Amino acid sequence: xxxxxxxxxxxxxxxxxxxxxxxxxxxxxxxxxxxxxxxxxxxxxxxxxxxxxxxxxxxxxxxxxxxxxxxxxxxxxxxxxxxxxxxxxxxxxxxxxxxxxxxxxxxxxxx
Numbered sequence: 001x002x003x004x005x006x007x008x009x010x011x012x013x014x015x016x017x018x019x020x021x022x023x024x025x026x027x028x029x030x031x032x033x034x035x036x037x038x039x040x041x042x043x044x045x046x047x048x049x050x051x052x053x054x055x056x057x058x059x060x061x062x063x064x065x066x067x068x069x070x071x072x073x074x075x076x077x078x079x080x081x082x083x084x085x086x087x088x089x090x091x092x093x094x095x096x097x098x099x100x101x102x103x104x105x106x107x108x109x110x111x
Contacts, residue, residue, distance in 0.1 A: 002080065009084045024057050 031048045032038065049056050075082045 002083070005080060006084045006087050009081070020057065020061060027057055 028045055028048075031045070031052065035048055035051060037043055037048065045056065072082050072085055
């Protein structure tokens with residue numbers, strides 16, 4: 001029963017990450033239109049954000065992720081979200097590059 005719930009939580013996290021990627025693309029499209037850039041200008045998103053004096057979604061996301069990790073560290077070891085964070089799958093893994101795990105991804109790094 002708990003393994004099913006953990007898998008559901010992992011699926012929800014993956015869906016959230018996909019939604020964030022879509023939002024970042026929409027953000028860049030709007031920043032280009034506000035500043036008057038086109039894709040052919042080849043300007044970095046950091047330059048656009050600095051000129052408009054705004055912080056990016058990645059900064060906000062990393063701040064929320066760090067807050068969530070701090071929240072998990074304060075939880076009891078009996079709580080399900082803490083188990084989901086530390087869950088290790090058993091058995092053989094698929095061929096190819098290993099997946100990025102939640103614990104291995106740096107908070108300041110894009111996932």
